[in-house]
Amino acid sequence: MYNRILEKIEAYNKIIVIRHKNPDYDAYGSQIGLTLALKNKYPNKTILMDGDQNSNNILNVEMDHVTLKDYKESLVILVDQSSLNMLTDDHILYAKDSIIIDHHLTNPDFASITLINPDVSSASEIIADFLIQTNIPITKEAGEALFMGIVGDSFRFYYKGTTDKTFDIASALYKSGTDIFEVYKKMKSEETEDFKRFKGYIMFNMVVEDKIAYIFVPKEIRQKYNVNVFDSARGTVNLLGGIIGCEAFVNFTEADDDTIVTEIRSKEIDVVDVAKYFGGGGHALACGCTLKNEEDVNILIDLVKKQVGGLNYK
Ligand SMILES: [Mn+2]
16 A cells, blocks of 8 residues: 555655644644655655644645646545545635545545555655555654654553554654654643633533533633634643543534534544534544534533433433
């Protein structure tokens, strides 16, 4: 598989590397790490990065201005994502050729090569392994990006998916000059007083019942504390974790258009089917979806309770 991907990369002079919108550390890390390593290895190729930016861009790497025309002339490599609904646009469908490299549980059918391994800690780990196996040198900057992605998605080598191979790859990145302390320092960012108080709101108002913890964040509360939907949903869901007796936890965040962005997390029991039921997806223990109304919220709460054994069903 790696050789087929390498053949494609060598065959195209123009390559665009993309990832999902609202990038997390792994989306940024896999995109930036792959791009910088390829730029270094193939200085004569045009290699571009496309996508929206947010505060997770701690390496301060700029995205390129990429047009639909560029897509039509390029090999597009999509990393850390494999479904169209999490992309900024559908330009990948117009690409001359496309490759998907991901670790999410989906079955995409729109790329000529699809490499998905849901058992791996992060897309960044897959990219690093690909670069090592195909003898593409990992520069210091590429290594920092990939290390950031692995640390981000594995929660500092803690989550399932962290294996001996993850440590081997981290070791290889360290040897290639990655300043891991610099990366850790950048990842430990400070937050505003508003956000700190918002986190207090979440923890004070969460509901704990039937082996789950959950919070519903109304629009007005987000506005009061100046918190966007992404920071409320993804940025605070883990605050609900670690309660004795709770198996799963959910953050419901009301968006400006009244839909409800939902992040589900679980200690050990697979909950991704609940997200999929509402058209979402993700990982077995960390997934999400968008709900239409509060009725869906109640159904989802019951489904998660049922899934983790909090409700006794006949
Ligand atoms: Mn990821």
